Amino acid sequence: MKYITTIDGKEFLVEIIDDRHVSIDGKIVEVDFESVRSQPVFSLIVDGKSYEAYVYEGEEDLEVLVKGRLYHSKVEDERERRLRAASGGDVADTGIFHLKAPMPGLVVSVSVEEGQEVKKGDVLLILESMKMQNELKSPRDGVIGRIQVADGDSVEQRQKILSVE
Amino acid sequence: MFNKVLIANRGEIAVRILRACRELGIKTVAVYSEADRQAMHVRYATEAYLLGPAPSNESYLKGEKIIEIALKSGAGAIHPGYGFLAERADFAQAVENAGLEFIGPKPFAISSMGDKAIARETMMKAGVPVVPGTEGTDTLSDEKLLELAPGVGFPLLIKATAGGGGKGMREVKNIEEMPTLLQSARRESKAAFGDDNVYLEKLILGARHIEIQVLADKFGNVIHLNERECSLQRRHQKLLEEAPSAFVDEDLRQRMGDVAVKAAEAVDYESAGTIECLVDADKEFYFLEMNTRLQVEHPITELVTGIDIVKEQIRIARGRKLSFSQEDIKINGAAIECRINAEDPHNNFMPSTGHISHVVLPTGPGIRVDTGVYSGTDITPYYDSMISKLIVWGETRAQAILRMRRALEEYKVVGVRSNIPFHQAMMDSHSFMGGQFHTRFVEEEFSMEDIAEGKETFPEVAAIIATLVQHEHTERAAHVVRRNARDTSNWKWLSRWERLSK
Numbered sequence: 001m002k003y004i005t006t007i008d009g010k011e012f013l014v015e016i017i018d019d020r021h022v023s024i025d026g027k028i029v030e031v032d033f034e035s036v037r038s039q040p041v042f043s044l045i046v047d048g049k050s051y052e053a054y055v056y057e058g059e060e061d062l063e064v065l066v067k068g069r070l071y072h073s074k075v076e077d078e079r080e081r082r083l084r085a086a087s088g089g090d091v092a093d094t095g096i097f098h099l100k101a102p103m104p105g106l107v108v109s110v111s112v113e114e115g116q117e118v119k120k121g122d123v124l125l126i127l128e129s130m131k132m133q134n135e136l137k138s139p140r141d142g143v144i145g146r147i148q149v150a151d152g153d154s155v156e157q158r159q160k161i162l163s164v165e
Numbered sequence: 166m167f168n169k170v171l172i173a174n175r176g177e178i179a180v181r182i183l184r185a186c187r188e189l190g191i192k193t194v195a196v197y198s199e200a201d202r203q204a205m206h207v208r209y210a211t212e213a214y215l216l217g218p219a220p221s222n223e224s225y226l227k228g229e230k231i232i233e234i235a236l237k238s239g240a241g242a243i244h245p246g247y248g249f250l251a252e253r254a255d256f257a258q259a260v261e262n263a264g265l266e267f268i269g270p271k272p273f274a275i276s277s278m279g280d281k282a283i284a285r286e287t288m289m290k291a292g293v294p295v296v297p298g299t300e301g302t303d304t305l306s307d308e309k310l311l312e313l314a315p316g317v318g319f320p321l322l323i324k325a326t327a328g329g330g331g332k333g334m335r336e337v338k339n340i341e342e343m344p345t346l347l348q349s350a351r352r353e354s355k356a357a358f359g360d361d362n363v364y365l366e367k368l369i370l371g372a373r374h375i376e377i378q379v380l381a382d383k384f385g386n387v388i389h390l391n392e393r394e395c396s397l398q399r400r401h402q403k404l405l406e407e408a409p410s411a412f413v414d415e416d417l418r419q420r421m422g423d424v425a426v427k428a429a430e431a432v433d434y435e436s437a438g439t440i441e442c443l444v445d446a447d448k449e450f451y452f453l454e455m456n457t458r459l460q461v462e463h464p465i466t467e468l469v470t471g472i473d474i475v476k477e478q479i480r481i482a483r484g485r486k487l488s489f490s491q492e493d494i495k496i497n498g499a500a501i502e503c504r505i506n507a508e509d510p511h512n513n514f515m516p517s518t519g520h521i522s523h524v525v526l527p528t529g530p531g532i533r534v535d536t537g538v539y540s541g542t543d544i545t546p547y548y549d550s551m552i553s554k555l556i557v558w559g560e561t562r563a564q565a566i567l568r569m570r571r572a573l574e575e576y577k578v579v580g581v582r583s584n585i586p587f588h589q590a591m592m593d594s595h596s597f598m599g600g601q602f603h604t605r606f607v608e609e610e611f612s613m614e615d616i617a618e619g620k621e622t623f624p625e626v627a628a629i630i631a632t633l634v635q636h637e638h639t640e641r642a643a644h645v646v647r648r649n650a651r652d653t654s655n656w657k658w659l660s661r662w663e664r665l666s667k
Contacts, residue, residue, distance in 0.1 A: 001636060003635070005628045005632045005635075007627050010624060012624075012625065014629065014632040016632065016633070016636050024625055024628060024629060029629075031629060031633070033633050035634075035637075039523065040522075040523060042630055042633075042634065044626065046626065046629065053627070054523075055630060056522075056579050056580075062631050064630055064631050064634075065577065066623050066627050066630070068573060068574035068589055070586065071623075071624065073628065073631035075632050075634075102515055103516060104518070104546045105546055128356075129546045130507075130516040130548070130549055131332075131549050132400075132402075132550070133353065134515055134516065135513070157518065
């Protein structure tokens, strides 16, 4: 089985040959892979070197913690890859960005108005949660669309706050 | 003398106090909010009583109800921990009026140190140097403050007189931006402390935040347990503390210690307290404030002095004399504390709420973890974002840093984001290793990305693991589907066949 695995933006071609062998970018390595029962813990021994990993599902990808460092990974098989290529790929910088509350909290102040132009990194809103005031920033340049909250509102996690178009 | 203590707090500090009580053979009473029914402190205590709904003002801040529970359960004393009611003179007074012992200073000491303007005045009278700023204890209007500001000099800080923990504090670079900042400081202070009075203080650049732990008994004996280095902060929230400070020499230590004792004596202090100071590059120091309670970072002092501060607090409250004199206090080795918070250091330290599905604590020589969090905890938005305090001890500062690196690598928190990567980067920072930093270091000079550069990474290993995990996942799913498909089709086939043959 062939997979295209992306680690922090870098692609690797990984082929699972059998239970003990994997090829990565054409190089065949001997692997011994175990998962610890009822825990998200995995042990990998490659050529005698031992690695412990924690693997858990992130928002859009698998997160792999190895030696104290977190790697964001995306694993696709060839079919998924072709499908995604056909559908035109990612739409990161176009379309509408919906700002959702990252946590439940209290809207201290909305820093922008509908129709206002914003730059990436501009503060959109101050949300108080966990006894801290947190600035929510725009992930990109754009124009503020509809604002769905007002100062003093309580918001639930993932509640839509406003959009950047 | 009391034999049962009510702990008016939650989380790691409640557990910390419960442990001290257990070791002393004292019975304990926990109080909890609806959100904390399953919490460690509830399960650990001898008795536990519900306070009310999750928000603090309906639970942990309900002083009257807490005193009522203490009386009903027969607790003879209340330990407030830190935060919540710990620095509320009215609460301490109410505890005293109910005939209970408040494990902390007398209400007078809390109130005179609680109002920052009065505290500055008291310290100046006692001959303790304070940061230049507005003087007197009057309530100042915005107009008056704007008038006084140029005299204090820019940059300056607006601070809440009722303040603490960086709330109601704003940095002002010039007079133009000051009116807006005054407003937001007052707003935040009002929300946090119910009081919007503020004062001004000169901002000392490149300074360090160093504090002295003091202990005082009911007989007028006051000693200090040396300093803690707390300069590594973000938005005035401490992130990492160490003892001793690499910056403090024996002379400065002695000078600061003497002044701290003097400050405590000025308010007839008893129990544990902390004098926070700013120390500039010339080793001149200024009184910032006194925290009239147990500090979050007290464990590092415990590790280097060998003194259990919480037990000592309880002994003092029971009317015992301090069990040691100033000469007995020595510094042994070095200790570091990292505050592990549910915050995403890669995303502007945004707090992260959610379910902690899995925790693996670091263990082994020289490591202590104070926590109230366990596998299965929900991190809610009702309380602060601290998951735990990871504290290590080493023979030297360098040994402690190496040990902290190991501990951070062992520590796993699954389910919410944590700031462990931040601390790991800090342990690798040359400035940190060299002891070269100040209170603005984290915000102005420190970059996790710069430190990550050049470090050995294992993307291939991560790729292999991710692929194998995904592969097993898909295989298993395919297996299930296949079996189900066959099962259903068997029955469907049978029923269709039966219908056909009718």
